[in-house]
Amino acid sequence: MKWKIWQTNNIRFAFLFAFLFSGCMKDKITKTYTITTPIFEVLSKFRESIKSQPATDISITGKISVIGKYIYLSEPYKGVHIIDNSNPASPRNVSFINIPGNEDMAITGNTLYADAYGDLVTLDISNPLNVVAKNFAPNVFPDHAVYYYTAGYVPGTTFNPDSVNVIVGYSSRDTTVDYDPGNGYPVYYANCPNCSLAPSPAALTANASQNKTATNGSTARFSIINQFLYTVGYSNLTTFDISNSFTPAFTSTVQVDWHVETIYPMKNKLFVGTNNGVYMYDVQSVPAKPALVGQFTHIRACDPVIADDNYAYVTLNDSSACLGVLDQLQIVNIKDISNSFWVKSYQFTHPVGLSKDGDNLFICDGRAGLKIYDASDINNLKLLKEFSDATDYDVIAENGIAIVVAASGLYEYDYSQLGNIHLISKL
Amino acid sequence: MFKMKCPIFICIILCTAAELSAQQKTLPDRWQFHSVNNVGLLEGQTGSSFQLQTINGAQYRSWFAGIGLGLDFYRYRTIPLFLDIRQEFGRSTKKLIVYADIGINFCWLTDNEKTTYLANDKFNKGLYADFGLGYKIGLGKTNNLLLTIGYSLKKLKETYETPEYYYPPNYPPDKEQINYHLNRLSIKIGWEF
Numbered sequence: 049m050k051w052k053i054w055q056t057n058n059i060r061f062a063f064l065f066a067f068l069f070s071g072c073m074k075d076k077i078t079k080t081y082t083i084t085t086p087i088f089e090v091l092s093k094f095r096e097s098i099k100s101q102p103a104t105d106i107s108i109t110g111k112i113s114v115i116g117k118y119i120y121l122s123e124p125y126k127g128v129h130i131i132d133n134s135n136p137a138s139p140r141n142v143s144f145i146n147i148p149g150n151e152d153m154a155i156t157g158n159t160l161y162a163d164a165y166g167d168l169v170t171l172d173i174s175n176p177l178n179v180v181a182k183n184f185a186p187n188v189f190p191d192h193a194v195y196y197y198t199a200g201y202v203p204g205t206t207f208n209p210d211s212v213n214v215i216v217g218y219s220s221r222d223t224t225v226d227y228d229p230g231n232g233y234p235v236y237y238a239n240c241p242n243c244s245l246a247p248s249p250a251a252l253t254a255n256a257s258q259n260k261t262a263t264n265g266s267t268a269r270f271s272i273i274n275q276f277l278y279t280v281g282y283s284n285l286t287t288f289d290i291s292n293s294f295t296p297a298f299t300s301t302v303q304v305d306w307h308v309e310t311i312y313p314m315k316n317k318l319f320v321g322t323n324n325g326v327y328m329y330d331v332q333s334v335p336a337k338p339a340l341v342g343q344f345t346h347i348r349a350c351d352p353v354i355a356d357d358n359y360a361y362v363t364l365n366d367s368s369a370c371l372g373v374l375d376q377l378q379i380v381n382i383k384d385i386s387n388s389f390w391v392k393s394y395q396f397t398h399p400v401g402l403s404k405d406g407d408n409l410f411i412c413d414g415r416a417g418l419k420i421y422d423a424s425d426i427n428n429l430k431l432l433k434e435f436s437d438a439t440d441y442d443v444i445a446e447n448g449i450a451i452v453v454a455a456s457g458l459y460e461y462d463y464s465q466l467g468n469i470h471l472i473s474k475l
Numbered sequence: 476m477f478k479m480k481c482p483i484f485i486c487i488i489l490c491t492a493a494e495l496s497a498q499q500k501t502l503p504d505r506w507q508f509h510s511v512n513n514v515g516l517l518e519g520q521t522g523s524s525f526q527l528q529t530i531n532g533a534q535y536r537s538w539f540a541g542i543g544l545g546l547d548f549y550r551y552r553t554i555p556l557f558l559d560i561r562q563e564f565g566r567s568t569k570k571l572i573v574y575a576d577i578g579i580n581f582c583w584l585t586d587n588e589k590t591t592y593l594a595n596d597k598f599n600k601g602l603y604a605d606f607g608l609g610y611k612i613g614l615g616k617t618n619n620l621l622l623t624i625g626y627s628l629k630k631l632k633e634t635y636e637t638p639e640y641y642y643p644p645n646y647p648p649d650k651e652q653i654n655y656h657l658n659r660l661s662i663k664i665g666w667e668f
Contacts, residue, residue: 072658073518073519073520073626073658073659073660074519074520074658075519075520075521075550075655075656075657075658076656076657076658077653077654077655077656078653078654078656079651079652079653079654080651080652080653080654081649081651081652082647082649082650082651084646084647084649218646218647220647227653
């Protein structure tokens with residue numbers, strides 16, 4: 049009897065159910081985000097912390113500089129690892145220089161120049177195990193000097209370092225709120241991790257000497273030619289006289305273009321890579337104030353550049369921070385630097401840093417790894433070897449050893465015999 | 476409102492099952508393969524969306540258990556993979572059925588649903604559940620028409636990073652997470668054989 053009643057009322061029941069509940073089916077959407085609060089330290093204490101520490105594990109790779117038997121590998125915003133590369137088949141991480149806020153560096157003789165947020169810090173590296181900060185030039189990189197703004201510092205004036213607070217870290221906590229994403233999203237641009245990575249090449253056969261200058265890699269933003277240190281900011285090129293190595297003296301700043309990325313020295317020329325092209329400066333006539341002598345424009349992209357006597361090699365990649373759309377190597381004729389012109393382009397996966405040793409061209413192709421070409425004929429690059437074992441950012445190729453900075457560490461390849469290029473170590 | 480009514484709905488289903496279980500007569504004591512194939516609508520705050528399911532399993536007496544695979548187009552296209560358990564009541568050509576599904580939603584976003592302007596935007600799999608009741612109408616010896624209505628839940632988690640482009644140096648990467656808890660009315664028509 050009951051069953052028949054149910055049978056009779058089932059359809060009515062179902063419709064009643066639908067009526068009752070269809071309007072109650074609300075989506076519950078929550079958004080969890082992080083509230084980040086800065087941790088401050090007074091500038092005087094902050095500066096005291098810039099010194100050698102015992103070796104630490106390399107967690108994030110940055111820029112490299114090689115001089116003598118040592119590799120200096122930066123860990124972005126934390127400091128610089130010092131690696132004893134006496135035996136490239138077995139490099140040893142021997143020390144760490146704590147430099148909060150550091151992104152770039154350059155080395156000549158026993159002096160290392162590094163940025164520490166907005167300051168230029170000069171360090172004595174004559175004993176790599178006991179590096180000492182010798183000088184601080186305040187607020188010379190205003191793009192990164194967030195704390196000077198809040199302290200009301202006026203450039204060129206003296207100030208009390210105890211009166212300036214520096215952000216040395218952040219504390220974070222999560223919070224969850226109701227959220228209605230609607231039909232659209234806020235527009236964000238992806239990071240361009242490789243845009244801020246970079247460094248330099250150098251000799252592997254001898255210890256650092258007073259007169260030797262480390263060679264910087266294609267993604268570096270610091271460079272040294274003779275007695276001058278050149279650095280690039282977001283839109284400018286700044287020069288320091290380092291005749292007195294521990295006391296760099298500001299000499300000039302010239303405007304370049306927006307979104308300056310890299311600087312590369314070639315004899316008495318500087319090649320400045322920007323999102324929109326390559327700007328070439330002469331530093332022979334007036335080294336203290338580089339003079340623009342040529343430029344080559346390209347479609348917007350992230351673009352490290354290197355050069356030899358005849359050609360500039362520009363890698364363009366499509367990192368979204370640069371709003372790029374191309375992944376190419378472009379070769380530019382610079383025989384007449386004031387009338388440079390495009391010669392040839394090659395397609396790549398995501399090219400970043402590059403290096404050239406003789407006719408051998410080394411290209412870090414992002415996640416596609418390292419590619420080595422015979423570039424004796426720039427119209428017909430011949431692939432000699434490729435290694436796809438890492439996501440590579442930058443490379444220094446000298447004396448038969450290619451030192452590669454990758455997301456997963458530092459790799460070294462022996463290319464002394466082109467028919468037998470092989471990996472010899474990973475750190 | 477929903478929080479208040481959902482327990483009522485569960486009670487109705489359980490009471491119905493308990494009351495009617497006393498009514499059923501003995502069914503054959505052997506396992507029989509059955510395939511249930513449904514199409515239907517998912518009705519919720521986002522709107523109406525299409526769904527598709529195939530459930531394959533075995534029936535023993537009035538109980539059926541099977542594994543289901545589907546397509547769920549509500550808000551984001553997903554593939555639910557789930558365990559289905561159902562019981563039928565009555566012996567006539569029209570039977571009442573009560574079912575419960577639980578499993579996992581795997582994301583299979585359409586090109587329009589994928590965002591290209593968020594850094595590392597990822598959708599993670601989440602819970603899938605559907606329970607309700609309906610009719611099973613006999614169409615010949617082995618075929619049945621199914622009409623069901625129920626509550627369906629789809630959970631998804633989206634994570635992405637916000638950029639540090641204009642932030643101070645060393646600013647930690649901001650990762651944000653959106654949790655979707657999507658409540659739907661599930662209306663299905665199916666064919667069982």
